[in-house]
Amino acid sequence: MPVRRVIPHARTLLFTIATSAALVVSTTVPATADTASDGRDALADLRRDIDAILDDPALAGAVSGVLVRSLSEGDTLYGRDAATRLIPASNMKLVTAAAAMDVLGPEYTFRTTVWAGEDPSDGTVDGDLYIEGTGDPGLTVDAFAELAAEVADSGVAEVTGDLLADDTWFDDTRLHPDWERGDEPFYYAAQISALTVAANQDLDTGVVNVTAVPGPRVGAPADVALEPMTDNLSLDNRAGTGRPGGQRTVDVRRPSGSNVFTATGSLPLGGAPYSTLRTVHEPTDHAAHVFADALADAGVKVHGTVGRGTVPGGADEVAVRHSAELSDLLIPFMKLSNNGHGEILIKAMGAETRGEGTWQAGLTQVKPALDRIGADVTALRQADGSGLSRGNLIRAEGVLSLLDAVRDEPWADAWLRSLPVAGDSDRMVGGTLRNRMAGTPAEGNVRAKTGTLTGVSALSGYATAADGEELAFAIINNGHRGPAPRGVQDAIAVRLAEFSRTAPTSGDTPADYRGGSVAPAPDAQRHGRGDLECTWAEAC
Template sequence: MTTHGRDLGRHPGRAARRLTALVLGLAVTALLGTGAVPAGAGPSDGGLKGALDTILSDPRLDGGGVSAVVADAATGATLYQRNGTDRLMPASNTKIATSLAAMGVLGPDHRFSTDVLAAGRQTGRTLRGDLYLRGTGDPTVLAADYDRLAAGVAAAGVRRVTGQLVADDTRFDANRLGRSWAADDESSYYSAPISALTLAPDTDYDAGTVVVEVVPGGTEGARPRVRLTPADGGIRVANRATTGAAGFSNTLSVEREHGTNTIAVTGSLPLKAAAVKEWITVQDPTRYAATVFAAALARHGVRVEDDRIRLGRLTPATAKTLAAHRSMPLRELVRPFMKLSNNMHAEALTKAMGHQATGRAGNWGDGLAAVGRYLRGQGVDTGTIRQVDGSGLSRMNLFPAAELSKLLLAVQDEPWFGDWYAALPVACAPDRAEGGTLRTRMCGTPAALNAHAKTGSLTGASALSGYVMDKGGRKLVFSVVLADYLASSVKSVEDAVVVTLAGSDTGKGTVEAVRPERTRTAPAPADVECSWRKPARC
């Protein structure tokens, strides 16, 4: 027996789950057709349907959309569904599809490389030609890594370059921003431009951004002091702010001016106030990375005679490698990606999949086609979804909870599933590297340190999908996607679903709904993922 080109005999667990789900699904369809089962019921509703229907009838969702599915992780049997096939905006639950496809298409051992190559002839300490800095999409390269690359060039005996420094970002296409990304997010670090050659200023690996720290001046009326990290990326600061009287309101604003690499600092920062840190996107991530590398070359005694950096030129096939940096393997990279819901990682991986699949410059079209092929291989009906980016930042993405849960069921048989599962945020795990975007949620409940799930947040859209163990030791898959609500936050509604599952013995039908206000969920902004607000709020 085969399905979607896969031999189910090689995956007996997956085969059993799909067969069980198919039989149960047909049975429920037949009952629905006769009116014997109310719409929204599953094959084993018992007390579960009533409990979850009560939670998902929260007044905050009035007039909005709800798509929810709960399934037995071992058999694939659907235990509950409410509008499971409705297509709603998944926000960062889109990263479930992207990350799983990346593990399947690129492989858990995939590493990005960043290389320095010499095109020309080296005579003594002089390179007579150009020096190439070539990227392949690594979103985790730090300034310290560029410094080590520069040290490698010096160690190779090069002290003088007669040509130029050339930044080769041709592994990806030149389209920097995703489809329908909001224009008012231009400065926001979670919406940074995508390049095959980029730089992250910190170990959250926020590629394509610079950290701006503003400290009050020494006297009232003085200009605040502004410091950039890294300091040598060629970013201009227009400091128009003032230091206000102690105790007065902080009206400081830090934003990048449209279409430029100029960061405008305006407003007032009170005297003796704490420093303000903002993570701001750069206009051109390729030039930014190359400028930081050029400064590192100078520090290591390598002089490039033509100091004009040339962008976007393909490295000659005959060029000789002088220094190389390799990223952590994908099985490790997926942790900061998923724990902190890093948009730039999602888009870099999407374009990398596009390049691997076609050999062309990585682009969203080819990358998303590769994601779609992977999803179909897992039994997902891609005709019911729309995915236009890798991260979920676009408001054009649409996923039904039924397809997300189907995907979460299918991938349990992948050989690398343990690595991917470990990358999911964990409810109330206090370490940010473990709890991620769930670090402050569901504390003091049966779901704490139990639920492993991916969050999702945009204005009017929220989602939570993953795995939880119920009171009887039964592992469950769940997906809750909420949309078009007007409330400030509906996170506690999602959490109430998961806490109810964790505190119930679903096999025996002993289920009692947990009220959302009793989920011990810390207040969180609902318009974006909590990890997208800096300094970190989760």
């Protein structure tokens, strides 16, 4: 049996949630007369090791597009099926984010404006009050409250007409035609609107928080709530309280085209509360009702109803809110793989450049933007902004080209900052990698975008090798059965963090690596937002 180099960390990795951030400090080994030979040997070892990792049974029957390139030296360290077009899942967000930074600019902000149809100088709007959105994904309940307070501070105390929502900056196509209809209730497939509510600090748009707490005794109703609750939503609570130690079966669903939420199942007496996210139908209406409640709390009385309307010419601006800058909004978008943000960015690019807030108009802006950046993505097929569509196709070499090209952009630092960091337990740093590669040379080192759909998994980004060499890598797995092969992806990333052209090969006991000992990240909670880009129930 030929002697093989043992992979020091990847053979026995057991990934746990990191409890503190750690920085991997690179050291440089002085060059010697044998450097060139050592470099060739080290590169051969790296290629053999990655080949062995990809032989993992988890990838039986799958196609893996893999490419590793040195950004420091400019050479290719490894490649397999890198020219094959594959479904990227949420790796498509790399494309969307780069295009948006080019087209919209890192300082771009979304504007939400309140208009009075008639002059409100006497404190009364004799007519309708309008709220106009342009897609701000950061409109939390608190943000609506601040906007309402600004209306009150302007002197407006009464509106004789209606409160009307103007969402015409985007079209009224709420769901992408490629998306699975069965995904509609779940947060990762929320409807897209130019006026929407972010239900939490993760800035999940077009959804409500659902909570359920067991009742005081067996057989009592569970305490179920939607937040933010508004007059356009209703809850039919059929959930109960089961025996202590029993199984949790509670669920909350709404039928397509309706905002009637029905809670069923049960929670065990004395058990933990249940929480999840569920989408709303017509997020514009929900946002308008949230704003109506905020106006009432601010002391502004609206005599009419809540509805839709287009801001008329000559309306008076009463209040305005600007979102955080795009460079900062990339953090929740990329760290948490927020699908809604990706679609908002696509429609915003269309609205700003062509006056059409549609998927079609926005997608026409992507390829020219990537050309300007210098990324070679000639084989790209992009259907949406988030990667939820299976109509998206890209080559690993295209992803790698993008990762390389963006480094020369003035917004490169913001781009890098937005990527999840391996093993960092801070949600807004580690993101979807916070539970992966902790306690390895990749922790605090690897910055990469994840991607998950049924039978599709991806991890692409950057790693610093052991001697300080900067590497970029793209891993796209298609057609695997069972769970996503995150252990395989992590083992490759860890191996890249260990790589050195100058260090001698290991003298450890000969062994073949087959990847079976690499454990995946611990399961996230099987409700709400976990490390997947979709719900566990749908295994998406």
